[in-house]
Amino acid sequence: MTRRGLRDHPLVNLTLARMREFLREPEAVFWVYVFPLILVVALGVAFRNRPVEAVRVVVREGAAAESVAAALNRSPRFQAAVCDESEGRRRLRAGRADVMVAALSGATPRYEYAFDPTRAESVLARNAVDDFLQREAGRRDAVEAADLPLDEPGARYIDFLVPGLLGMGLMGGGL
Template sequence: MSRRSSPLLELTLCRAKEFIREPEAVFWVFAFPMLLAVALGFAFREKGPDQIPVGVVAPAGDAASRAAADRAVTTLAGSPVLLPRRYEETEGREALRTGKISLLVEMQTPPVFRFDETRPDSRIARLEADDALQQAAGRRDALQVRAEKVTEKGSRYIDFLVPGLLGMNLMGTGIWSLAFSVTNARNRKILKRLVATPMRKSDYLLSQILGRLGFLIPEMIVLVGGGWLLFDVAVRGSLLLLTATCLLGAMTFCGMGLLIASRVETMEGASGLANLVMLPMWLLSGVFFSSERFPDVVQPVVKALPLTALNQALRGVMIEGSSLTEIALPLAIVAAWGVACFAVALKIFRWR
């Protein structure tokens, strides 16, 4: 007499095969994050900063001012930061208004700097232009300083980006794949048929999560390994801890995907709810830039988001070489979200 297979095992294998047979799903899980990392890595590769465009004008009909403007262009061209260009007065003001230049220098007596102080590049251009013109006029620095340029692994944008992309990918694939898979099964009446089988609700929901986790290691190898091969992005901490962190994050977002799909009847509804859940985390959780840039008043909300906590833990392991105790708090936040979402999904899930 043959032994009966475990419902959980059979459902997990079924979910894994279903995923493999979807080329578009394989692309979004493995190829897309790698392509995004490569594109952004080359865009923000190690190179000198781009020169800031600066305009120089002089009042029409004033020969002395126009000669001073020509000398100013030559002086500013000696700065490695600035890219000066001579304009007529009206043309220069229009270039500043439309953002073609970051600073407009009007060679009057005294010279006038026109710039938008809310733009960081404009403030930098103003300081650099003032320094160059002052030195050309004979100013000497009372204090001599020595600058040392530092470029280390962990301080580059690509080092910051790869953990964020890994967290974003874990969120996107966990929520999208499960929300759509369960909703699609409900639409095709597959869930209705499964009710008649010797299977518990928890078996079905756990199989969805386990089927997704089976692709976690290849996903990590593609993104983390690609970052190491192409951009020398190192993992300073424990690979085992990094894997465990990814595993916890994947399970949490799978639980969120199950919660979204627990009552939704249409693919449009699942898509809308998934976007509603993920959009705040895309914007606030520090995938492409630090979440510390947001005002202090919203920081408690930002730090409570599961993707923020996951990205913090991933960057702690990869960039800072943090230990388990050092990332215990963000991991606890991620775990709390996962337990809560799965428990609620198990409670309110319906087959039809």
């Protein structure tokens, strides 16, 4: 075909007419190209990688409170503070603490945990604090276990959501 013949071809004219019609509607351009980009930025902010937060522990005042708080603060997993029982319960109620530990006096160390069983992070905090304090007291595990954190590209929700949104936007623009 000659150059003149290509410009007069019906498929070329139909494609150009559809593109001009699409570009004359700014709301269509917004929803097909601009909105998905805004959505990608918003989802990128919402699903950014954040480090695991430290477990917030309140240690109830008592004879062994300072030593328990010091032991917990030696680990980067915990953020412990000593306070009285009423302040500890107030922090638990407000969500500013995940668990409250009371070191009970006696011949052997004993601990009492106050936590909200309806909050998953509170139950996990109770278990983490108990495990840590048991290990500090000399408990040995029957089986040795190792943690292998998964840090592979494409394992997060956002890693396949964004390409899908972009593909959907491009497909919608081509219709």
